[in-house]
Amino acid sequence: MELAGIVGKANVGKSTLFSSMTLAPVEIGNYPFTTIKPNRGVTYLRINCVCRELNVKDNPRNSRCIDGDRFIPIELIDCPGIIRGAHKGRGLGLKFLDEIRQASALIVVVDAAGATDFDGNPVEPGLGEPLEDVKIVEEEISHWVTDILYMDWSRICRIVENRFGELEEELGKKLSGLGVEVGSIREIIRELELNPHRPSQWGRENIYSFSSMLIKREKPIIVAANKIDMKEARKGIEKLKSAGYNVIPVSAEAERILRLASERGLIKYLPGDREFKIIDDSKLTDAQKKALEKIYESVFKPWGSTGVQELVNTAYFNLLGYVPVYPVEDPEKLTDHDGNVLPDVYLVRKGSKPRDLAYKIHTDLGKTFLYAIDAKKKIRVGEEYELRWGDVISIVSAAKEA
Numbered sequence: 001m002e003l004a005g006i007v008g009k010a011n012v013g014k015s016t017l018f019s020s021m022t023l024a025p026v027e028i029g030n031y032p033f034t035t036i037k038p039n040r041g042v043t044y045l046r047i048n049c050v051c052r053e054l055n056v057k058d059n060p061r062n063s064r065c066i067d068g069d070r071f072i073p074i075e076l077i078d079c080p081g082i083i084r085g086a087h088k089g090r091g092l093g094l095k096f097l098d099e100i101r102q103a104s105a106l107i108v109v110v111d112a113a114g115a116t117d118f119d120g121n122p123v124e125p126g127l128g129e130p131l132e133d134v135k136i137v138e139e140e141i142s143h144w145v146t147d148i149l150y151m152d153w154s155r156i157c158r159i160v161e162n163r164f165g166e167l168e169e170e171l172g173k174k175l176s177g178l179g180v181e182v183g184s185i186r187e188i189i190r191e192l193e194l195n196p197h198r199p200s201q202w203g204r205e206n207i208y209s210f211s212s213m214l215i216k217r218e219k220p221i222i223v224a225a226n227k228i229d230m231k232e233a234r235k236g237i238e239k240l241k242s243a244g245y246n247v248i249p250v251s252a253e254a255e256r257i258l259r260l261a262s263e264r265g266l267i268k269y270l271p272g273d274r275e276f277k278i279i280d281d282s283k284l285t286d287a288q289k290k291a292l293e294k295i296y297e298s299v300f301k302p303w304g305s306t307g308v309q310e311l312v313n314t315a316y317f318n319l320l321g322y323v324p325v326y327p328v329e330d331p332e333k334l335t336d337h338d339g340n341v342l343p344d345v346y347l348v349r350k351g352s353k354p355r356d357l358a359y360k361i362h363t364d365l366g367k368t369f370l371y372a373i374d375a376k377k378k379i380r381v382g383e384e385y386e387l388r389w390g391d392v393i394s395i396v397s398a399a400k401e402a
Helices: 014-022 050-054 095-100 130-150 153-161 167-174 182-191 204-218 233-242 252-263 286-303 308-319 354-361 363-367
Strands: 004-007 040-048 064-066 069-078 105-111 221-226 247-249 322-327 346-349 369-374 379-381 392-397
Touching: 004 014, 004 095, 004 308, 014 040, 014 069, 014 105, 014 221, 014 252, 014 308, 040 050, 040 308, 069 308, 105 130, 105 233, 105 308, 130 153, 130 167, 130 204, 130 221, 130 233, 153 167, 167 182, 182 204, 221 233, 221 308, 233 247, 247 308, 252 286, 308 322, 322 354, 346 354, 354 363, 354 369, 354 392, 363 369, 363 392
Parallel strands: 004 069, 004 105, 105 221, 221 247, 322 392
Antiparallel strands: 040 069, 064 069, 322 346, 369 379, 369 392
């Protein structure tokens, strides 16, 4: 499954956001993932569970259903911090870029309140420039790809111009670690009106333009406009939106505090809730009461939520294009072979077909796939049917029919 990566410069709240996303409340419980790498964490997508629509009591196995909301565990990549000049070795240098290879979409965390300078040093709120926080990330990645290509450009030119290979294929090989497809490379060269037969005529600026467009297409971004508890954030968010970015206002610190308070049984709160409820006022210290009051006044009242759950959902459902689908073995009872109702929810890419789902469940099921049954409509669907949001699907295979 493709993953989203969190990236940003120092002091914008990147680490706090990652922490708040991966701190799962007790009510959701632990999910038995295999060993997670140090730079990865588990968070949850939140959707309306299909159990509401079908008016059934479900028994989830690979996810959790809480009061009709299904929480689906997914992984996130936490990329090291970035500063301008990272591609030249400043800060952590290329370390952050190596992590970005693994991400198919980027959550770029910015200081919407403008309380940090280019290098992440604290400044008076409003003096920093949120737009630069995004541009730094875009430009550093583009420079990195440009450097990768430029170092080998003479060899690539010889191969192409001596007709031993095509430019698109050579660039695809060079950028294979990024998962770039030759078709995308060909389209970008055409859109930039660059000559694919005479790459020796390309200057470094042409290679940079190519790299920049490639990154924007292959690693789409969503901007986490952090620090919305500060009044200066609203102006920063307006700037980001005016520049055409997909922006989600967030308060990573508020989300982290709420999840911790929920974990300790002090409040009732689930990620994505538009309110929180204090369980027992007498158990809160004065400092805790003030912190919760501030969250309500500066985050929930003006913004409606912390925005963190919306950010995760948008990254995986909109940017990466995943669709939740519920496979069942018995289309009448909506159960698996153990009798669990709506036991699993799988995330598939938009445009996926029933056979794709079958392969995700088990290789043998994909190989012996015959057709599928739409358990909601009680109709048979063929191999060309495109899976839709919330479909409940039963796979019929040759082995099952036998």
